[in-house]
Amino acid sequence: MKLTELFATGKPVLSFEVFPPKTTDKIESVKKATEEIAALHPAFMSVTYGAGGGTSAYTVAIAKNIQETQKVPTLAHLTCVSSTREQIDHQLSLLVENGIENIMALRGDIPEGASAPEEWSFQHASELITYIKTKGDFCIGGACYPEGHPESANQREDIQNLKKKVEAGCDFLTTQMFFDNNILYNFLYKIREAGIQVPVAAGIMPVTNGRQIARICRISGNALPPRFKQIIDRFADHPAAMKQAGVAFATEQIIDLLANGVEHIHVYSMNKPDVAAKIMDNLSKIL
Ligand code: FAD
Numbered sequence: 143m144k145l146t147e148l149f150a151t152g153k154p155v156l157s158f159e160v161f162p163p164k165t166t167d168k169i170e171s172v173k174k175a176t177e178e179i180a181a182l183h184p185a186f187m188s189v190t191y192g193a194g195g196g197t198s199a200y201t202v203a204i205a206k207n208i209q210e211t212q213k214v215p216t217l218a219h220l221t222c223v224s225s226t227r228e229q230i231d232h233q234l235s236l237l238v239e240n241g242i243e244n245i246m247a248l249r250g251d252i253p254e255g256a257s258a259p260e261e262w263s264f265q266h267a268s269e270l271i272t273y274i275k276t277k278g279d280f281c282i283g284g285a286c287y288p289e290g291h292p293e294s295a296n297q298r299e300d301i302q303n304l305k306k307k308v309e310a311g312c313d314f315l316t317t318q319m320f321f322d323n324n325i326l327y328n329f330l331y332k333i334r335e336a337g338i339q340v341p342v343a344a345g346i347m348p349v350t351n352g353r354q355i356a357r358i359c360r361i362s363g364n365a366l367p368p369r370f371k372q373i374i375d376r377f378a379d380h381p382a383a384m385k386q387a388g389v390a391f392a393t394e395q396i397i398d399l400l401a402n403g404v405e406h407i408h409v410y411s412m413n414k415p416d417v418a419a420k421i422m423d424n425l426s427k428i429l
Contacts, residue, residue: 143215144281145244146313148185149341154429155185156417157217157343158411162189162200162386168198173207178415179412182211182422188246188316190410191219204234206240218242220274221250222264228289230263230270233363234277246283246316247271268310284312286342288320288329292363301336314340316408319347321391322367323398330404343406344399348392348417350385352378389417393424400428 149157158179163172180187189205192198198221205216220233237245249267264270271282275385285299294300300397308315314336326344333342350356352374359366368376370391377384396407410420422429 143243145186145215145217145283149217149314149406153405155406156187156291156396156425156429157235157406157408158182158184159188159190159408160204160411160413161191162191162197162204163286166199169203170415172200172204175413175415176204176208176210179411179413179418180214180215182382182415183212184214184409184418184422186215186217186244188217188219190223192250195346197394198233202236202240209241213246216242217246219246219248220270222270223252223262223426224256224266227263227273230273231277231339234274234280237280237307238278239289244272244280244281244283246285247274247312248285260267266307268303268307268312269316271307271312272311281313282311283314283316284308285318286315286329286333287318288325289364297332300357301333301338304333305338306346306409308338308340313356314406316343317345317363317403318362319345319410321347321370321395322365323395323402325365326399326404327402334357341406342404343405343408345410346392346395346399346406347410349374350381350414350417350420352388354385385417389424390422393421396421396425397428 160176163169187208189201190200201218205218208214208216218237247267247270259265267284274280274282286304290297290300356374373387377387409421
């Protein structure tokens with residue numbers, strides 16, 4: 143099923159993101175965790191590609207398993223930064239063979255010691271999207287950054303580049319995580335004003351490791367609101383308490399988004415069935 147059909151229903155769409163294993167010996171445990179998340183019946187699930195500790199080799203295997211065992215549509219991520227055109231062709235063929243119609247098309251982070259950009263087959267996600275469009279009838283998603291992509295000089299430039307990505311054929315966007323909903327509301331206003339009209343799924347990260355998220359935010363430039371910093375200060379050294387507080391904060395963010403008309407929510411569930419289940423339970427009468 144193409145995700146554009148889900149976004150067109152006018153009903154709230156809640157999805158979960160998982161990542162593939164790094165090594166073959168972990169494939170069964172990741173399959174089990176992702177099946178448990180799929181059994182909660184989110185609208186769809188996305189499987190990352192070479193991110194979050196996973197590798198690109200198992201993205202399709204995990205996505206296929208979710209679709210086959212739980213009948214939940216999947217979105218397979220695909221990055222182009224260190225891939226040749228032939229590698230992208232191979233991955234696209236694998237997706238078709240395994241019945242996966244939805245692709246999150248990304249550039250990926252530039253690895254240390256990468257060759258000169260002029261040598262790459264694709265410089266930006268928009269070029270990958272243009273290419274995918276010539277290769278089949280896929281539904282294509284792209285990434286966007288409510289606080290600006292770290293490489294961009296400013297948000298105006300980033301939104302102009304985002305517009306190029308949408309014009310290349312991106313059917314919907316998913317945002318980077320954010321912890322202050324006002325940042326998302328301002329961003330949506332600006333992209334709509336810039337003429338970007340595709341559906342946008344708001345990326346929500348339930349924080350279960352306080353120390354880790356403080357470090358990630360320092361690197362990515364994500365703002366941590368004072369209210370959230372207090373939670374980290376108080377609970378970061380108490381894992382069970384941090385998990386409970388992190389899930390409660392994420393739930394509150396989601397309820398506020400839905401109450402303000404943001405109908406598409408993408409939860410970075412990080413292969414944690416208990417976190418995904420708690421969020422679903424907290425929203426059981428709302429979704
Ligand atoms: P692009 O859209 O190419 O943008 C990258 C930078 O280039 C931006 O600063 C942009 O403004 C600029 N730019 C874009 N187009 C142009 C242009 N035409 N001319 C000049 N400048 C331009 N990483 C993974 O490795 N695997 C994953 O599975 C993964 N999943 C993700 C899912 C989501 C929802 C998000 C938000 C990010 C994900 N990432 C993943 C991280 C992502 O790969 C990085 O953030 C990467 O640095 C940028 O990827 P992009 O597709 O946004 O790149």
